[in-house]
Amino acid sequence: MNAKRPDNRQWRLAFEVEAAGEPRQGHPQEVEAGMAAGATEHPVIATDRLMEAICSAKNIATALQRVKSNQGAPGMDGMTVHELEAHLRRHGPEIWDKLRQGTYRPMPVRRVEIPKPDGGVRKLGIPTVVDRLIQQAILQVLEPIWEPTFSEHSHGFRPGRSAHQAVEQAQAYIAGGRPWVVDIDLEKFFDRVNHDRLMAALAGRIADKRLLRLIRAYLNAGVMENGVVTPSEEGTPQGGPLSPLLSNIVLDELDKELEQRGHAFVRYADDCNIYVKSPKAGQRVMESVSGFITRKLRLKVNQNKSAVDRPGKRKFLGFSFTSGKEPKRRIAPKALERFKERLRELTRRTRGIDAKSMVEQVSIYLRGWVGYFGFCQTPSVLRDLDSWIRRRLRAVAWKHWKRGSTRYARLRHYGLTQDRAAMAACLRSPWRASTVPALNTALSNALWDRLGLINLCPPSNT
Numbered sequence: 001m002n003a004k005r006p007d008n009r010q011w012r013l014a015f016e017v018e019a020a021g022e023p024r025q026g027h028p029q030e031v032e033a034g035m036a037a038g039a040t041e042h043p044v045i046a047t048d049r050l051m052e053a054i055c056s057a058k059n060i061a062t063a064l065q066r067v068k069s070n071q072g073a074p075g076m077d078g079m080t081v082h083e084l085e086a087h088l089r090r091h092g093p094e095i096w097d098k099l100r101q102g103t104y105r106p107m108p109v110r111r112v113e114i115p116k117p118d119g120g121v122r123k124l125g126i127p128t129v130v131d132r133l134i135q136q137a138i139l140q141v142l143e144p145i146w147e148p149t150f151s152e153h154s155h156g157f158r159p160g161r162s163a164h165q166a167v168e169q170a171q172a173y174i175a176g177g178r179p180w181v182v183d184i185d186l187e188k189f190f191d192r193v194n195h196d197r198l199m200a201a202l203a204g205r206i207a208d209k210r211l212l213r214l215i216r217a218y219l220n221a222g223v224m225e226n227g228v229v230t231p232s233e234e235g236t237p238q239g240g241p242l243s244p245l246l247s248n249i250v251l252d253e254l255d256k257e258l259e260q261r262g263h264a265f266v267r268y269a270d271d272c273n274i275y276v277k278s279p280k281a282g283q284r285v286m287e288s289v290s291g292f293i294t295r296k297l298r299l300k301v302n303q304n305k306s307a308v309d310r311p312g313k314r315k316f317l318g319f320s321f322t323s324g325k326e327p328k329r330r331i332a333p334k335a336l337e338r339f340k341e342r343l344r345e346l347t348r349r350t351r352g353i354d355a356k357s358m359v360e361q362v363s364i365y366l367r368g369w370v371g372y373f374g375f376c377q378t379p380s381v382l383r384d385l386d387s388w389i390r391r392r393l394r395a396v397a398w399k400h401w402k403r404g405s406t407r408y409a410r411l412r413h414y415g416l417t418q419d420r421a422a423m424a425a426c427l428r429s430p431w432r433a434s435t436v437p438a439l440n441t442a443l444s445n446a447l448w449d450r451l452g453l454i455n456l457c458p459p460s461n462t
Contacts, residue, residue, distance in 0.1 A: 048207035051214075053141045054134075055096045063136035064088070066241075067129065075128030076110045076224045084129045095130065102210035106131045108222040108229045109237050123191070125223055125237025135218065135242040138211070143245055145205060150248060151255035156269035157244030163317045164375050166268040167329060170275065173264045174311050174327045178275035180282045183314045184289060185305035189270040190243065191235040193250050194298045195219050198236070201249050218242065244269070250297070257292055266316075273316055282308035318373065328377035339369060339385070347392040349399040349430060358396065359451045362389070366454035374456070382457035389453075394443045395434040398427075414442035 053059060067081060074080050079087065088095075098104035109125030116122050127135065143159070150158065155166035170181075186192075199216055206212055218240070222231045236246045247269060258265050258274065263285065265274040274289065276282045286308055290301045307314065311321045315332035322328045331339075346362050353361075366389075374382070401407045404425045411421035416438055424438035433439055449455070 047145075047205060050141055050206060050208040051100055051102075051210045054137045054211070055099055059137050059140055060092075060096075060133070063133050063140060066136050067133050072129075072132065073112070073126055074110075075126050075131065076108055077128050079129050081129055084133065087130065088133075095134075099134070099214070100210070102213055104134075104214060104217075106134070106214075106218050106221045108224045109239065111223045111225040112239075122238070124239040127240045131218070131221075132241060134214075135240045138215070139241050139245055142206075146245065146249060146252075150252055151259060151267070153259070153265050154248060154252070154255050154267045156267065156271075157248060163268055163372075166266050167317055167319045167375070169266045170273055170311070170316055171321060171327055171329060173266070173275035174321055175325070176264075178264055178277055179310065180276050180279055180308060181311045181314055181316075182274040182276060182282045182285045182289070182308050183306055183316075184272045184274070184286070184293070185302040186270045186272075186293070187300040187302035187305075189299060190238045190247065192299055193234060193236045193247070195234055197298065198246060198250055201253070215242075215246075253297060254289075254293065257296075258289070268317055271317065273314075275311075276308075279308055319376065322378075329375060330378045331373050331376050331381060335373065336381070336385075339373075340388075343389060343392065347389070347396055349396050351396075355393075355397060355400075356451060359393070359448065359453050362393075363452055363454040366456065370454065370456050379457050386456050389456075390443075390445065390448055391434045393448065393453075394439055395430040397443055398430040398433045398439065411438060411442050416442055 064084070067084065071081055095104065107128050107130075109127050109131075112124050112126055113121040114124055147158065153169070155161040155163065155169075174181075195216070198219070199212065202215060203212055219236060220232050222229045223237065224230075236243050236250075251267065251270065251272075254272070255265075255267060263274050264276075265272060267273075274282075274285055276285055286306070290306070293299050293301055310323070311327070312323050314320065315334060318332055318335040319329050320332040322330055342365060343362065346365060347358065351358065370382075376382070398407065401410055408421050408425035411424055412418070416424070420438045424433065424436050427433040427436065
């Protein structure tokens with residue numbers, strides 16, 4: 001409850017020492033041959049022998065490295081990623097043998113709830129690390145079979161494709177004379193996937209009955225929540241490596257239908273936008289496509305979140321678009337508000353950490369955020385956010401310097417004249433003080449740069 005108050009000297013020293021970057025540590029460890037003992041040495045490509053390809057030593061070793069690099073929480077058995085290698089050395093041959101014989105039975109997933117940015121929760125199912133390994137091994141074999149046949153309009157969870165590409169394609173449709181969007185939201189998609197339709201799609205290309213039974217077993221493994229296991233009759237729980245591929249297989253039928261109808265659309269996972277020339281056309285498309293989704297795919301369209309509207313009034317993967325003949329990518333208002341909420345938490349004036357630590361934590365968040373949202377084409381927004389972040393940090397510094405005498409001494413240390421330092425030091429409100437030119441001069445952008453603060457909109461070299 002009582003957070004340790006930061007010593008003023010911590011802030012003083014942090015400003016006087018540049019934040020030194022540390023080299024990233026760690027290298028992938030080689031997989032020992034023993035942990036793949038009993039695995040097949042050479043994958044077999046025929047679809048009636050896919051389990052041999054899944055259990056190949058090379059495929060298992062690749063899957064193990066991927067599971068280890070992804071880390072993740074333990075499943076219902078409590079085994080961690082760090083314990084997996086030792087477990088495979090003891091039980092690997094038995095596991096591979098059960099897979100080849102078709103007798104392996106996965107464990108139920110552990111239910112966890114993750115808050116959604118727009119409210120509510122997203123339910124994830126965390127498989128055991130052994131089941132994550134097996135699912136990853138299955139994914140590596142099945143993905144090359146399905147990937148070449150997926151739609152060019154589908155971008156989610158596919159190698160070599162990204163959310164940025166999806167947003168760029170949407171922008172091209174708008175610029176090409178389709179200024180209205182049919183924004184279709186699938187209600188609880190991952191919880192409503194029909195198992196029979198999914199298995200029928202898989203059986204159309206997979207002749208290996210063992211693999212089909214194993215995938216069905218994963219779908220029906222059940223969910224453990226509050227110590228109680230509930231059977232799964234529909235849905236494919238988010239959280240396992242195989243779930244994204246299965247979701248794309250389900251929605252590929254929608255992609256093919258939209259292609260056959262000649263629609264200009266883009267899909268990323270269960271986010272599907274169709275671009276049309278008029279609101280009247282949009283209403284026709286909404287009604288027709290919603291009917292197809294309900295009748296054929298046995299999924300449900302969320303009427304409250306779906307709409308026909310101008311793209312600038314909707315958000316797609318965190319972005320929106322400006323109006324006009326040449327639409328530009330901009331950050332959606334809700335995404336900007338989430339950004340500010342997170343920065344307010346990180347730069348709260350009552351946090352018991354020094355300046356350098358705060359800047360480091362802020363920069364970690366900014367680095368990931370700008371890596372995604374830096375794709376926008378509105379640099380003025382990024383510049384305004386940069387200014388706002390630095391103002392918050394100046395307010396924190398002012399708060400931590402506490403007394404007028406300390407503030408005067410620090411301002412003098414940073415080169416201000418006696419008169420300017422004295423006039424600024426008497427200000428009481430940290431937020432008001434953060435706008436005073438004297439403090440802006442003392443705690444300049446160059447100082448924050450030396451501390452390692454990330455710039456959302458780096459200054460131009462020209």
